[in-house]
Amino acid sequence: xxxxxxxxxxxxxxxxxxxxxxxxxxxxxxxxxxxxxxxxxxxxxxxxxxxxxxxxxxxxxxxxxxxxxxxxxxxxxxxxxxxxxxxxxxxxxxxxxxxxxxxxxxxxxxxxxxxxxxxxxxxxxxxxxxxxxxxxxxxxxxxxxxxxxxxxxxxxxxxxxxxxxxxxxxxxxxxxxxxxxxxxxxxxxxxxxxxxxxxxxxxxxxxxxxxxxxxxxxxxxxxxxxxxxxxxxxxxxxxxxxxxxxxxxxxxxxxxxxxxxxxxxxxxxxxxxxxxxxxxxxxxxxxxxxxxxxxxxxxxxxxxxxxxxxxxxxxxxxxxxxxxxxxxxxxxxxxxxxxxxxxxxxxxxxxxxxxxxxxxxxxxxxxxxxxxxxxxxxxxxxxxxxxxxxxxxxxxxxxxxxxxxxxxxxxxxxxxxxxxxxxxxxxxxxxxxxxxxxxxxxxxxxxxxxxxxxxxxxxxxxxxxxxxxxxxxxxxxxxxxxxxxxxxxxxxxxxxxxxxxxx
Numbered sequence: 222x223x224x225x226x227x228x229x230x231x232x233x234x235x236x237x238x239x240x241x242x243x244x245x246x247x248x249x250x251x252x253x254x255x256x257x258x259x260x261x262x263x264x265x266x267x268x269x270x271x272x273x274x275x276x277x278x279x280x281x282x283x284x285x286x287x288x289x290x291x292x293x294x295x296x297x298x299x300x301x302x303x304x305x306x307x308x309x310x311x312x313x314x315x316x317x318x319x320x321x322x323x324x325x326x327x328x329x330x331x332x333x334x335x336x337x338x339x340x341x342x343x344x345x346x347x348x349x350x351x352x353x354x355x356x357x358x359x360x361x362x363x364x365x366x367x368x369x370x371x372x373x374x375x376x377x378x379x380x381x382x383x384x385x386x387x388x389x390x391x392x393x394x395x396x397x398x399x400x401x402x403x404x405x406x407x408x409x410x411x412x413x414x415x416x417x418x419x420x421x422x423x424x425x426x427x428x429x430x431x432x433x434x435x436x437x438x439x440x441x442x443x444x445x446x447x448x449x450x451x452x453x454x455x456x457x458x459x460x461x462x463x464x465x466x467x468x469x470x471x472x473x474x475x476x477x478x479x480x481x482x483x484x485x486x487x488x489x490x491x492x493x494x495x496x497x498x499x500x501x502x503x504x505x506x507x508x509x510x511x512x513x514x515x516x517x518x519x520x521x522x523x524x525x526x527x528x529x530x531x532x533x534x535x536x537x538x539x540x541x542x543x544x545x546x547x548x549x550x551x552x553x554x555x556x557x558x559x560x561x562x563x564x565x566x567x568x569x570x571x572x573x574x575x576x577x578x579x580x581x582x583x584x585x586x587x588x589x590x591x592x593x594x595x596x597x598x599x600x601x602x603x604x605x606x607x608x609x610x611x612x613x614x615x616x617x618x619x620x621x622x623x624x625x626x627x628x629x630x631x632x633x634x635x636x637x638x639x640x641x642x643x644x645x646x647x648x649x650x651x652x653x654x655x656x657x658x659x660x661x662x663x664x665x666x667x668x669x670x671x672x673x674x675x676x677x678x679x680x681x682x683x684x685x686x687x688x689x690x691x692x693x694x695x696x697x698x699x700x701x702x703x704x705x706x707x708x709x710x711x712x713x714x715x716x717x718x719x720x721x722x723x724x
Contacts (some may be wrong), residue, residue, distance in 0.1 A: 479689025506671025
């Protein structure tokens with residue numbers, strides 16, 4: 222199936238602009254390893270132009286065009302974007318699949334979520350108007366106080382390659398709903414659909430400069446965006462190492478950041494479960510999106526009394542997963558995004574083996590696929606807590622397993638990580654699930670499932686998984702500044718100082 226790859230430039234100030242240095246980056250289809258197109262490579266000069274356009278967008282017509290326009294005005298644009306995404310769903314999903322490697326069914330699901338996210342924040346933008354001037358109760362009747370919520374300003378949004386358009390939308394939609402102007406810097410490994418978002422913005426007539434899209438490498442485009450003095454906030458999703466660099470850059474200007482970083486999330490399976498239901502959730506929790514999920518429950522902690530039977534059941538489920546080109550009907554596992562990721566994942570597997578772990582299933586390229594960055598779904602057993610595979614994020618379809626005998630032991634194993642994004646528990650004992658939920662050190666907990674995500678619910682972690690929350694009302698708050706307004710309403714003088722003598 223030949224899918225035309227649009228040739229785009231950078232999206233700055235409402236139009237397509239060639240990178241100032243005219244550099245471009247090849248786009249490689251991870252299924253075929255073929256170069257299928259290229260994207261523009263922004264540098265500091267382009268970042269400066271995009272930030273200037275965003276600043277102008279906020280000040281144009283004294284802010285009336287965007288920043289201080291009513292939420293209802295901004296909502297109309299967000300709904301128009303949602304409608305265009307729905308209209309172009311098939312085209313966008315195919316681009317996402319050949320760019321990132323995710324199965325076409327997943328990519329199509331992502332596009333539904335993209336449209337839904339823009340719709341959700343359109344609703345919140347409208348509701349924002351009614352929340353302005355919310356009164357604050359004061360203990361003195363000589364004063365009246367209220368609160369204004371105002372856009373933070375120019376925001377830099379740096380997003381990953383595992384959900385290219387969806388992760389961008391998680392940031393773009395609330396930022397625009399709040400009245401901010403944004404510069405989006407998607408990952409250079411999967412940027413095609415994010416560039417198409419620029420075309421959609423042109424088609425719906427989004428005011429120039431409100432959203433600017435810069436593709437390019439992290440050091441050349443992301444770093445100057447994070448450290449730019451006229452960017453008022455940075456929101457980042459990606460690795461903990463890059464998040465730390467962004468936080469360091471922002472600290473020089475006391476600039477707020479929100480970070481959604483790595484994870485090594487646990488899934489506890491107790492002995493009272495339906496083995497097949499639990500096996501499917503365990504597989505989905507680690508192998509969905511080709512295993513490339515920051516919240517993947519990649520540490521399976523299973524009760525010792527069912528471990529052997531449960532793992533045997535999991536292997537049978539895994540053997541039934543269709544691994545293929547993402548565009549093939551029924552594909553449930555595609556290639557990982559790049560050669561670098563492919564080699565990194567296989568290195569994790571070989572290191573685990575050399576440290577004494579057992580590769581129960583998978584661990585290499587599927588025999589029927591001679592090209593592409595494909596890795597079989599992999600289960601690793603005989604794991605100790607000192608091993609790399611237990612401690613470090615793989616970001617691929619690799620699950621490591623430990624057994625437990627008591628609830629306390631399971632909780633200790635679950636929390637044995639520097640990360641704290643997600644955690645899951647599967648048990649028919651709901652009181653036990655409640656205890657375990659409270660004991661988990663994580664920002665997201667799933668009970669009798671793994672990975673479901675809803676635009677209405679908060680998303681984010683603790684510890685080295687970052688801070689701040691996306692989605693829901695919390696996502697909008699990320700891009701709003703709170704202003705307190707207090708008025709003295711008494712006719713009497715304040716009376717603190719002795720008045721001067723009357724002449």
